[in-house]
Amino acid sequence: MKVVIIGTGPTAITVAKELRRLGYREKIVMLSKESFPPYSPPLMLDYLKSKGESKLVFWKGIKPFNSLDIDCLFNSPALLVDTKSQLVFTPNKELHYDYLVIATGAELWSPVRCDIKDNDLPYYDFKSLASVNNLIKHIKSGIKSAVIIGGGFIGLEVAISLNEMGINVLLVEKEPQLLPQMLSRVTSKFVKDSLISQGIKLYLSSKAKSITKDGPDYKLILEDGGSIKADVFIAATGISPNVSFLKDSNIKINSGILVDEFLKTNIPNIYAGGDVVETPDLISKKVYPHATFREAIKHGNIIASNILGYNLVNYGDVKINSLYHFGLPLVSGGVQVNELEPDDEIVFSKDGIYKHILLKDKKVIRFEFWGDIKGCGLIANYMEQKRDFDNILYSRLK
């Protein structure tokens, strides 16, 4: 039996590790479209701040290809999957599989046009180590200013990191608040005040349209006609699952790959997990890509077990995000803003601490903690187990 895994991100690595842990001794082949050893995307922020010196970004301690006995083919993107003959095509190989795991993650989704053809266009994303390496190269050549497009959690973390590196940072967000899907307006205001106090300039309710050149300068054009000059531009405008190579494969796709509760696609011997799939939300039941590290690891573990016949069920996913770069901690979890109507709320507020909890039928459906994250593990547990909010939880949070 041969397992082929497309991708080398957290989902893919977890599948391979777990297969070996469960005693699978046959062949595992991993396909990477990149030239780097497997790395952890969240740690790219520390890598940026160390200007490429910190090697923590690479999966430490695992040495996946030696100790796990895996054939990893670098610079080998999957271009096509033929589900009838069970073949994956790369630019210079075709590989037969008995089980296929699709763990290709997501790429940048960007509405920003580039109006000029310029190989040196200083426009980067934060979705691959190659792009971050190019940005670091540019920073080392000496830059003074950066524009971040997008006020979601990746945009904010990049903004704070560059600001800490002594670069003037301006962040553009199309909505009137930061982290619009993740936070209520009150918690978002704390984040905004914190960024401003750190010296980051904010353009809220401003839609980025295109990047162009004005003499020697590059500038971002806004939909309202305004423009912002900067040395570099970094897009953090959202993500889109990496599925284009599956176009003619008969695998069912909406925006991401559709999977059942066993994380199996509509083709029996093909599984998919991580940022590339759409899964039901554990609380709202709405189906969409959850795209968090925690769910990627969970999916990887479930897929490995199910390839070996254990039939583990994924009951649904939860989004929990944390930002640790503010000086004050922020954690939010549960349904997205406006995804499900709450019928009650609880607020704890004192001296730089704000905890906002939304309830429906006495169950936690979303929480936002700012300034003090005590109890966030317990509340996540209550939420996932659908336990009624009670005095035990109340006393841990206050």
Ligand SMILES: Cc1cc2nc3c(=O)[nH]c(=O)nc-3n(C[C@H](O)[C@H](O)[C@H](O)COP(=O)(O)OP(=O)(O)OC[C@H]3O[C@@H](n4cnc5c(N)ncnc54)[C@H](O)[C@@H]3O)c2cc1C
């Ligand atoms: C900067 C940053 C910070 C983040 N911080 C957090 C955080 O704090 N908390 C959190 O929960 N989540 C965070 N995330 C999200 C988290 O990293 C992802 O949810 C997780 O990496 C998903 O894992 P994955 O294996 O599904 O996909 P990915 O990590 O995206 O890996 C997919 C891999 O597949 C490869 N690939 C794509 N197409 C092909 C192809 N055709 N052939 C071969 N290989 C291919 C890609 O090159 C990539 O290496 C962050 C992400 C980023 C970028």
